[in-house]
Amino acid sequence: MLVSALVATACGSSSKAAAPEGATPARDVTLSLVGYSVAKTANNAAEKAFQATANGKGVKFTESYGASGDQARAVIGGLKADLVHLSLETDVTKLVTANLVAADWNTGPTKGILSSSVVVISVRKGNPKNIKTWADLVKPGVGIVTPNPGSSGSARWNILAAYGQIIAGGGSDADASAYLTSFFKNVVALPGSGRDATTAFLAGTGDVLISYENEAILARQQDQPIDYIVPDTTLLIENPGAVTTTADPAAKDYLDYVISKAGQAEFAKVGFRPLVDVGTVKVTGANNPDKPFPAPTKLLTITKDFGGWSAAAKKFFDADSGLVTQIQKATGKSS
Amino acid sequence: VSTASLPGVTRPARRRRSGRAQTDLTRSAGLGLGVGMIWFSLLVLIPLSAVVAKTVGGGWEVFSHTLRNEQTWAAIKLTVGQALLVTVMNVVMGTLIAWVLVRDRFRGKRVLEVVIDIPFALPTIVAGLVLLSLYGPRSPIGINVANTRSAVFLALAFVTLPFVVRTVQPVLEEIEADVEEAAASLGASRFTTFRRIILPSLAPAIAAGAALSFARAISEYGSMVLLSGNLALKTEVTSVRILTYIENGDTAAAAAVATILLLIALTVIVLLDVLQRRVARRG
Numbered sequence: 001m002l003v004s005a006l007v008a009t010a011c012g013s014s015s016k017a018a019a020p021e022g023a024t025p026a027r028d029v030t031l032s033l034v035g036y037s038v039a040k041t042a043n044n045a046a047e048k049a050f051q052a053t054a055n056g057k058g059v060k061f062t063e064s065y066g067a068s069g070d071q072a073r074a075v076i077g078g079l080k081a082d083l084v085h086l087s088l089e090t091d092v093t094k095l096v097t098a099n100l101v102a103a104d105w106n107t108g109p110t111k112g113i114l115s116s117s118v119v120v121i122s123v124r125k126g127n128p129k130n131i132k133t134w135a136d137l138v139k140p141g142v143g144i145v146t147p148n149p150g151s152s153g154s155a156r157w158n159i160l161a162a163y164g165q166i167i168a169g170g171g172s173d174a175d176a177s178a179y180l181t182s183f184f185k186n187v188v189a190l191p192g193s194g195r196d197a198t199t200a201f202l203a204g205t206g207d208v209l210i211s212y213e214n215e216a217i218l219a220r221q222q223d224q225p226i227d228y229i230v231p232d233t234t235l236l237i238e239n240p241g242a243v244t245t246t247a248d249p250a251a252k253d254y255l256d257y258v259i260s261k262a263g264q265a266e267f268a269k270v271g272f273r274p275l276v277d278v279g280t281v282k283v284t285g286a287n288n289p290d291k292p293f294p295a296p297t298k299l300l301t302i303t304k305d306f307g308g309w310s311a312a313a314k315k316f317f318d319a320d321s322g323l324v325t326q327i328q329k330a331t332g333k334s335s
Numbered sequence: 336v337s338t339a340s341l342p343g344v345t346r347p348a349r350r351r352r353s354g355r356a357q358t359d360l361t362r363s364a365g366l367g368l369g370v371g372m373i374w375f376s377l378l379v380l381i382p383l384s385a386v387v388a389k390t391v392g393g394g395w396e397v398f399s400h401t402l403r404n405e406q407t408w409a410a411i412k413l414t415v416g417q418a419l420l421v422t423v424m425n426v427v428m429g430t431l432i433a434w435v436l437v438r439d440r441f442r443g444k445r446v447l448e449v450v451i452d453i454p455f456a457l458p459t460i461v462a463g464l465v466l467l468s469l470y471g472p473r474s475p476i477g478i479n480v481a482n483t484r485s486a487v488f489l490a491l492a493f494v495t496l497p498f499v500v501r502t503v504q505p506v507l508e509e510i511e512a513d514v515e516e517a518a519a520s521l522g523a524s525r526f527t528t529f530r531r532i533i534l535p536s537l538a539p540a541i542a543a544g545a546a547l548s549f550a551r552a553i554s555e556y557g558s559m560v561l562l563s564g565n566l567a568l569k570t571e572v573t574s575v576r577i578l579t580y581i582e583n584g585d586t587a588a589a590a591a592v593a594t595i596l597l598l599i600a601l602t603v604i605v606l607l608d609v610l611q612r613r614v615a616r617r618g
Contacts, residue, residue, distance in 0.1 A: 320404060
């Protein structure tokens with residue numbers, strides 16, 4: 001079987017080489033893309049642009065989007081995937097453990113990251129509660145909406161940003177825990193996922209929504225009545241992606257396109273911070289469409305400030321001993 | 336061969352309950368039973384056994400440890416409590432709606448007849464969104480229950496409403512009015528007629544509907560996502576806890592919680608059956 005596969009690949013490449021210059025025959029492949037929910041808009045834009053390139057001609061896509069952890073589990077459970085675009089690195093690691101993604105997936109130019117954003121604070125249009133900083137969130141009378149860090153992996157970026165900004169400001173672990181406790185006292189809803197949180201917020205729940213910059217920009221592109229604030233200190237959100245071990249070669253081409261200047265420009269247009277320099281891109285919906293991605297004074301990263309996702313998941317979100325689990329319990333009791 | 340399947344021929348043999356029971360089935364009946372059992376096993380028995388096996392595999396340690404988790408325990412209490420309340424309410428309201436639909440003639444009856452089933456047809460996440468816009472912070476009627484325990488009750492009541500209505504309705508249609516008239520002519524009051532004549536014949540249907548709505552309620556997830564707020568120890572339901580365990584990669588604990596739900600559902604269904612038999616016997 002291996003031999004026949006090799007022959008097939010060999011034939012494939014030789015026939016391509018035999019084709020006259022400039023007239024590469026259109027590929028006739030359909031790639032299965034499995035992604036986390038927020039990645040949909042960006043990938044749809046990038047797919048369209050990719051199909052217009054020589055490599056992408058004739059490449060079609062079938063897509064599946066859902067919560068990052070669910071998607072990783074679905075692929076392990078047999079969902080066909082040529083490439084995955086997930087929210088957390090640990091979800092790709094699960095696929096590596098299951099031998100579905102090569103162990104060297106994170107050695108590329110972007111270290112396996114396909115898209116990035118930052119944690120922001122969304123408020124109602126006109127900012128009626130005059131929220132400007134993380135400190136404003138824990139004032140009395142401010143209702144916070146953020147996705148449930150227990151059931152949604154992506155929601156954990158938000159909580160870590162809230163915690164990390166205290167440490168970055170010179171606070172101790174105890175200060176950060178105290179902040180997070182006041183934070184959870186003000187939490188009015190922990191909807192199932194990032195998208196659900198946006199929906200609940202737009203339906204009137206709470207005063208602030210902890211969200212991702214790209215989600216806030218997308219909501220504004222869709223004329224939703226929200227404003228957003230990029231805090232001085234915030235966390236860099238890095239969403240990884242990889243091709244699977246059984247993927248069609250076209251999947252790698254798409255992945256390379258996504259992390260190229262052109263692909264990242266497509267991602268930027270829907271609100272993701274580009275991983276490479278894409279020049280000037282006008283991003284409607286951003287606070288300043290011409291300078292859409294202001295650099296925060298301090299940008300925390302999961303690797304540098306939290307020791308990577310595995311360590312952070314254990315320390316903060318363990319179902320029994322996790323710091324956030326404990327804080328949720330304590331605040332649940334007090335009110 | 337087909338003549339052997341006449342009910343009159345097979346019935347006496349079946350009563351004997353001897354080792355011969357298997358041979359009573361005709362070929363077609365045997366095929367039917369076989370197909371039925373395979374289908375049921377593939378869909379229900381095997382997956383449920385897998386959940387229970389996973390729990391047993393985790394051992395008593397995992398099971399008790401999971402139960403002792405305060406957040407999980409609170410979620411189980413909330414879910415079962417609200418499910419019981421909703422079931423009781425459904426028994427009363429469902430029977431009442433079924434009664435109105437069968438016995439009364441009024442304008443818009445046909446419409447109501449169709450609308451009753453909407454909670455079945457609506458995706459639960461949409462149900463959550465609809466309820467949030469109606470009974471949330473932007474409520475046009477000034478009722479805001481979002482992110483409270485009442486929201487859990489409301490969502491469960493919404494998704495389980497049709498069960499009792501739809502099980503009671505056909506049975507009520509079958510009850511002949513002359514039975515009630517006979518009771519009345521013998522001097523029974525309306526209440527006595529209801530209690531001694533109608534209720535006993537409705538009891539199995541009500542119990543079946545109640546069992547369905549309880550089972551549906553303890554497993555509900557979709558409508559909670561937006562409406563309940565998932566606040567630890569306050570409004571977090573069991574299915575969200577299960578999801579949290581899965582997200583943490585702790586499938587043994589997730590299976591343990593699922594098994595507890597299965598056991599609770601089983602207990603309630605058995606209790607309902609016992610109760611139903613008692614009420615039916617009173618008739």
